[in-house]
Amino acid sequence: MPKLTMQSWLVAAGRPEDPGSPLNVPMVPASNFDLGGKRIYSRDSGAPGWEALEEIVAGLEGGDAVAFSSGMAAVAAVFDQLGRGARVVLPDDCYHGVSELAKSGERKGLWQVSRLAVEATDAWTAAAQDADLLWLESPSNPLLTVADLRTICSAPRKEGAILVVDNTFATPLNQRPLQFGADISMHSATKFIGGHSDLLAGLLVTNRAGLYEQVRKSRTVNGATPGTLEAFLAVRGLRTLALRLEQAQETAGRLARWLDSCDSVERVRYPGLESHPTHAVAASQLDGFGTMISFDAAGGAEAADRVCLGVKLIRHATSLGSVESTMERRAAVPGQEHLPPGLLRLSVGIESFEDLRDDLEQALA
Numbered sequence: 169m170p171k172l173t174m175q176s177w178l179v180a181a182g183r184p185e186d187p188g189s190p191l192n193v194p195m196v197p198a199s200n201f202d203l204g205g206k207r208i209y210s211r212d213s214g215a216p217g218w219e220a221l222e223e224i225v226a227g228l229e230g231g232d233a234v235a236f237s238s239g240m241a242a243v244a245a246v247f248d249q250l251g252r253g254a255r256v257v258l259p260d261d262c263y264h265g266v267s268e269l270a271k272s273g274e275r276k277g278l279w280q281v282s283r284l285a286v287e288a289t290d291a292w293t294a295a296a297q298d299a300d301l302l303w304l305e306s307p308s309n310p311l312l313t314v315a316d317l318r319t320i321c322s323a324p325r326k327e328g329a330i331l332v333v334d335n336t337f338a339t340p341l342n343q344r345p346l347q348f349g350a351d352i353s354m355h356s357a358t359k360f361i362g363g364h365s366d367l368l369a370g371l372l373v374t375n376r377a378g379l380y381e382q383v384r385k386s387r388t389v390n391g392a393t394p395g396t397l398e399a400f401l402a403v404r405g406l407r408t409l410a411l412r413l414e415q416a417q418e419t420a421g422r423l424a425r426w427l428d429s430c431d432s433v434e435r436v437r438y439p440g441l442e443s444h445p446t447h448a449v450a451a452s453q454l455d456g457f458g459t460m461i462s463f464d465a466a467g468g469a470e471a472a473d474r475v476c477l478g479v480k481l482i483r484h485a486t487s488l489g490s491v492e493s494t495m496e497r498r499a500a501v502p503g504q505e506h507l508p509p510g511l512l513r514l515s516v517g518i519e520s521f522e523d524l525r526d527d528l529e530q531a532l533a
């Protein structure tokens with residue numbers, strides 16, 4: 169294939185090339201294969217649909233990809249690489265499932281966890297010298313703080329250490345952590361890659377051959393393989409990722425500015441706003457500011473709950489990165505009580521700016 173832009177790669181990659189074959193890799197619901205060929209048993213040898221998904225995302229990120237049954241299955245395959253007593257560093261703001269997994273291993277005495285502020289770049293580069301796993305998430309969930317990946321990923325790290333960036337919120341179109349020097353870029357494909365709230369899947373992408381073999385091995389022995397239908401739907405989702413992202417991101421920028429001007433909104437967190445604490449890093453590192461907005465409703469938890477119940481077009485739901493806009497009050501989620509009580513996390517979909525603004529306006533009133 170000629171060298172393509174990411175927009176064209178999303179459309180062209182991962183397709184069968186034999187004359188007479190369908191243009192899309194068909195769903196092949198197979199565990200078992202006739203012996204003597206490339207495949208033996210799918211948990212081990214992979215399946216055509218997963219490989220299409222892996223090929224597309226690998227090409228975008230610039231590495232080799234392994235697909236998993238969910239984002240958390242991908243996360244678990246990374247933690248599976250740690251030896252007993254390993255030092256793990258997590259951001260103060262990150263996906264709660266990752267914190268839970270890290271805490272549960274710490275309780276069992278498997279590793280030690282420390283946490284650093286996402287924006288504390290010097291502390292991260294210092295930690296890189298003796299940490300075994302540096303886990304970054306940028307922009308972070310739900311405060312949308314942007315880590316200085318260029319600096320942190322290029323700082324010298326302990327031999328054998330693994331630096332991971334959870335790239336779910338940025339998508340490979342807005343940010344490619346391997347190019348900054350990360351060892352692994354991780355995705356919950358459940359979100360933007362799938363893009364339609366109808367599947368669970370995850371991905372790890374790495375340009376370190378040894379690490380690729382190790383996480384793939386972990387998938388095989390732990391059985392964390394993606395489903396046939398899920399991989400098919402994720403590939404279908406990827407075909408339109410560039411369009412969906414472009415549209416939703418445009419709208420998100422306009423909505424963030426509009427929300428910022430509302431009296432019933434106390435604070436807006438969107439990396440594209442000049443007022444955002446890490447706006448400068450975001451502008452230099454991201455190809456787009458994304459589709460996620462966090463904002464604090466004036467009047468705290470009660471007011472925010474009323475907004476969630478008042479929206480009609482926007483769905484009151486937890487997940488994100490889909491064609492439909494979704495919103496929830498994050499501090500209402502068990503384990504997230506440390507967040508500002510009135511903080512609403514809005515995932516902007518591909519509806520029109522006017523309709524979304526009108527919906528928020530009536531719900532905020």
Ligand SMILES: *Cc1c(COP(=O)(O)O)cnc(C)c1O
Pocket residue numbers: 238239240241263265305309334336337356357358359368369370
């Ligand atoms: C959803 C999410 C995950 C976990 O992925 P699942 O597909 O739900 O297992 C990890 N990180 C981030 C940033 C997420 O949004």
